[in-house]
Amino acid sequence: MTTNWHEDGSTILLPPKAAVTASAWRHHHILDLDDFTQDEIELILHITGSMKEVLARPIKKVPALRGKTIMTLFYENSTRTRLSFELAAKSLSADISNLTASTSSIVKGESLIDTLLTLESLGADVVIIRHPQSGAPNLAAQHIKGSVINAGDGWHAHPTQALLDMYTMRAHKGVIKDLKVTIIGDTKHSRVSRSNIWGLTTMGAVVTVCSPPTLLPIGFNQPVAYFPKVRIEPDIHKAIEGADVVMVLRLQLERMQSGLLPSMREYINLYQLNEERLKLAKPDALVMHPGPMNEGLEISTGVAHGSQSVINEQVTNGVAVRMALLYLLAGGKKA
Amino acid sequence: MKPILIKDARIIDPSQKIDSTGSILIAEGKIAWLGTGDQKPATNGHEVVVAKNLIAAPGFIDLHCHLRDPGLEEKETIASGTLAAARGGFTTVCCMPNTEPAIDNRSIIDYVKTKATSEGVVRVLPIGCITRGRKGEALADMGEMASAGAVAFSDDGSPVMNSRLMRQALDYSLAFGLPVIEHCEDKVLAENGQMNEGIISTRLGLPGIPAAAEESMVARDIALAELTGARLHIAHVSTSGSVEMVRAGKQKGIRVTCEVTPHHLTLSEEMVMGYNTNAKVNPPLRTRRDIEALIEGLKDGTIDAIATDHAPHTSLEKLCEFAYAPFGISMLETAFGMLMGLFQTGKIDLNLLISKMTWEPANILGDKFGKLGRLVVGNPADIVLIDPEKEWIVDPASFASKGQNTPLGGAKLKGKVVTTIFQGKVVFRE
Numbered sequence: 001m002t003t004n005w006h007e008d009g010s011t012i013l014l015p016p017k018a019a020v021t022a023s024a025w026r027h028h029h030i031l032d033l034d035d036f037t038q039d040e041i042e043l044i045l046h047i048t049g050s051m052k053e054v055l056a057r058p059i060k061k062v063p064a065l066r067g068k069t070i071m072t073l074f075y076e077n078s079t080r081t082r083l084s085f086e087l088a089a090k091s092l093s094a095d096i097s098n099l100t101a102s103t104s105s106i107v108k109g110e111s112l113i114d115t116l117l118t119l120e121s122l123g124a125d126v127v128i129i130r131h132p133q134s135g136a137p138n139l140a141a142q143h144i145k146g147s148v149i150n151a152g153d154g155w156h157a158h159p160t161q162a163l164l165d166m167y168t169m170r171a172h173k174g175v176i177k178d179l180k181v182t183i184i185g186d187t188k189h190s191r192v193s194r195s196n197i198w199g200l201t202t203m204g205a206v207v208t209v210c211s212p213p214t215l216l217p218i219g220f221n222q223p224v225a226y227f228p229k230v231r232i233e234p235d236i237h238k239a240i241e242g243a244d245v246v247m248v249l250r251l252q253l254e255r256m257q258s259g260l261l262p263s264m265r266e267y268i269n270l271y272q273l274n275e276e277r278l279k280l281a282k283p284d285a286l287v288m289h290p291g292p293m294n295e296g297l298e299i300s301t302g303v304a305h306g307s308q309s310v311i312n313e314q315v316t317n318g319v320a321v322r323m324a325l326l327y328l329l330a331g332g333k334k335a
Numbered sequence: 336m337k338p339i340l341i342k343d344a345r346i347i348d349p350s351q352k353i354d355s356t357g358s359i360l361i362a363e364g365k366i367a368w369l370g371t372g373d374q375k376p377a378t379n380g381h382e383v384v385v386a387k388n389l390i391a392a393p394g395f396i397d398l399h400c401h402l403r404d405p406g407l408e409e410k411e412t413i414a415s416g417t418l419a420a421a422r423g424g425f426t427t428v429c430c431m432p433n434t435e436p437a438i439d440n441r442s443i444i445d446y447v448k449t450k451a452t453s454e455g456v457v458r459v460l461p462i463g464c465i466t467r468g469r470k471g472e473a474l475a476d477m478g479e480m481a482s483a484g485a486v487a488f489s490d491d492g493s494p495v496m497n498s499r500l501m502r503q504a505l506d507y508s509l510a511f512g513l514p515v516i517e518h519c520e521d522k523v524l525a526e527n528g529q530m531n532e533g534i535i536s537t538r539l540g541l542p543g544i545p546a547a548a549e550e551s552m553v554a555r556d557i558a559l560a561e562l563t564g565a566r567l568h569i570a571h572v573s574t575s576g577s578v579e580m581v582r583a584g585k586q587k588g589i590r591v592t593c594e595v596t597p598h599h600l601t602l603s604e605e606m607v608m609g610y611n612t613n614a615k616v617n618p619p620l621r622t623r624r625d626i627e628a629l630i631e632g633l634k635d636g637t638i639d640a641i642a643t644d645h646a647p648h649t650s651l652e653k654l655c656e657f658a659y660a661p662f663g664i665s666m667l668e669t670a671f672g673m674l675m676g677l678f679q680t681g682k683i684d685l686n687l688l689i690s691k692m693t694w695e696p697a698n699i700l701g702d703k704f705g706k707l708g709r710l711v712v713g714n715p716a717d718i719v720l721i722d723p724e725k726e727w728i729v730d731p732a733s734f735a736s737k738g739q740n741t742p743l744g745g746a747k748l749k750g751k752v753v754t755t756i757f758q759g760k761v762v763f764r765e
Binding site: 034111112113131133134135136138139153154155156157191194217218219220222226227 | 532533534535536537538539540541542543545609610654655656657658659
């Protein structure tokens with residue numbers, strides 16, 4: 001049974017028994033998943049399902065955010081995240097404008113806060129920000145009345161990526177609880193891995209991290225209060241064994257230049273996800289990658305495009321997840 | 336000026352092991368008489384300040400602050416910085432040479448001294464650079480600066496990365512008998528670090544500064560002090576490992592001293608949560624375990640002095656992305672109130688606290704300043720009156736310092752400096 005949820009009559013459907021209802025939604029910003037409960041993540045994933053349904057229609061558009069202004073503010077390059085937000089906003093009938101740092105007054109030295117205040121003056125209801133420095137969205141959230149969505153900040157967080165990853169896992173595996181998820185690669189510099197660790201552990205998954213020790217964050221598993229517990233396994237074979245999901249991270253080429261890794265060849269030998277290694281996971285294990293991939297480096301071409309890969313599906317789900325978040329922040333009764 | 340009698344105060348002077356009720360007579364800028372109990376001075380005609388329930392102690396001495404003058408006057412000036420010092424109970428401050436231009440020659444020492452005389456309200460003792468322009472390439476004219484009045488040498492803000500040059504600086508300093516103060520941080524190891532390296536930096540996704548960046552440099556410098564026999568003073572120790580190495584160095588008889596800041600004694604890295612740029616400081620706030628080791632170091636004499644590392648910045652500079660904010664905390668006005676927390680929680684004794692802020696730092700400055708930090712008849716009347724029970728709320732907007740960059744805004748502290756007397760003159764009164 002489904003319930004007609006949206007009051008303006010557009011048929012966005014909320015699956016029954018969502019533990020948290022949209023009216024109990026308490027978040028004004030999406031900065032990271034560290035302050036989200038299991039029920040709240042569940043709610044987002046439920047609504048994402050409804051949005052998927054909207055996107056499957058012949059006319060993939062609903063008027064839910066008509067008259068709302070959404071702005072993207074990107075201080076770093078991005079293909080899929082920015083496009084995905086743009087499509088999400090358009091599918092909800094919001095007006096969206098895109099600002100990139102290289103073509104704006106930012107190159108003239110305008111500060112982040114002044115830029116945000118400008119966007120606010122122009123009527124932004126939601127600002128979607130990507131920034132090379134950790135914490136920039138947190139700063140933004142302190143200075144504008146509208147909502148801030150973190151589209152990736154430094155090494156810190158990329159919550160919408162983690163949510164679309166979790167949605168994809170749930171779509172295939174039914175539930176996230178007790179899934180064995182192995183994350184392979186540069187977890188130290190990865191906002192994707194941090195947000196996934198928060199989200200997945202909150203949902204009850206068991207996360208294994210497989211990184212070269214130079215690319216592993218400091219202090220994992222010390223005081224639990226500050227970061228969730230993960231299993232650390234530097235041996236890729238042991239890390240993959242029995243996994244339900246294998247998530248591969250992009251390796252930035254500058255890690256070689258800064259001496260964190262001896263060579264690309266050695267990384268491939270020790271950490272590449274290839275066909276042979278994937279066999280150690282469960283037969284129906286999913287292969288994921290947040291993109292953009294270095295095919296032939298962190299992941300073999302065969303695995304990247306193989307039958308277990310859901311990498312393109314991740315991209316598709318990204319639009320629905322972002323629709324759900326925009327809806328929760330800017331839609332509904334709070335308008 | 337009329338003589339002043341401070342009457343019925345609890346006089347604490349750790350240099351003479353005095354902690355008793357008594358009175359102090361100030362005349363002609365000097366301590367003219369000091370008596371305990373009901374003793375009265377023989378002379379008459381003085382103004383009486385009843386200081387019942389207050390503590391009278393020697394004016395505090397800060398071995399390490401940034402007055403930002405010349406060149407960075409938007410952050411602080413000698414006028415605003417010394418006023419902040421007076422409000423914090425400091426009657427002597429040593430200012431670091433990372434100004435623009437850097438204090439690396441006689442004329443800039445002269446500038447600081449002249450300006451301190453004309454607009455400063457407390458004693459300003461300039462520290463000269465170790466290397467020219469603080470670039471770490473060639474020794475500055477240390478002898479010339481010593482004769483102009485530099486009290487120590489430091490490239491603070493940066494270490495002398497080149498070990499041979501540091502050895503030469505220590506060797507050369509022997510000619511003047513002045514301490515070389517090192518900011519111990521291996522810049523290569525700490526590269527781009529924003530806070531203490533650990534689980535909090537991992538959570539926040541910020542590059543960390545490992546404890547080893549400080550400790551490896553402390554180890555190197557102690558070895559060089561042993562090699563040269565010169566006087567090494569280590570600025571702002573912040574890790575348990577540094578404390579251990581200084582302790583071992585002292586046991587070996589090496590001439591090494593060190594200081595710790597009020598913030599490293601009382602605040603931990605958790606303060607940075609939420610990307611609080613006002614808690615961004617170098618060395619970074621460390622762990623609770625480090626705090627315990629620092630307190631232990633104070634108690635067993637490993638750490639000689641408490642120094643503020645007062646580092647004012649404009650509010651605008653701190654209102655930005657965490658990585659873009661400068662390091663530093665405006666500390667002069669909150670230092671004593673923060674430290675009183677250590678006394679109230681039973682961690683350190685009040686006499687020890689005052690000792691580390693008065694005659695012990697004076698000792699590091701050497702014989703020339705042997706009269707400072709001691710309530711002895713004939714010494715300059717640098718005196719602070721403290722209300723140990725007074726509760727107050729930190730309001731950065733009311734600071735005398737131009738730097739409102741404190742993570743303590745809104746914090747409630749107990750214990751406050753209520754009067755500061757410099758050379759017999761009241762320079763601050765609550």
